[in-house]
Amino acid sequence: MSNAGTRHSAKRPRNRWAKNYTEQGQGHISDLGAEAYGLSTAEFTALVDADIKKWGDAVKASGATAD
Structure with a gap:
């Protein structure tokens, strides 16, 4: 995730990385009961x-707090 001030062009590589990771990890993630x-x-x-x-x-x- 990014803060509101992050440029869209800076978000794309992270989104692409996360999407690739999710697709590659589909089997393991589903073993944990989650849907990727x-x-x-x-x-x-x-x-x-x-x-x-x-x-x-x-x-x-x-x-609750984030600490």
Whole structure:
């Protein structure tokens, strides 16, 4: 993930690396009970935004921190 100020051109190589890693690691990831799939930068951003909206209040109410 990147912060909002990261240039789009700087995000592409990381997205490409993550997508390749995900595709190569499909078997191992599925062995752990997860589903691996690649997303574009826009799709991933939308996914994260939706998760923040979905879980944000619960996380705040729990008092959880990133420490």
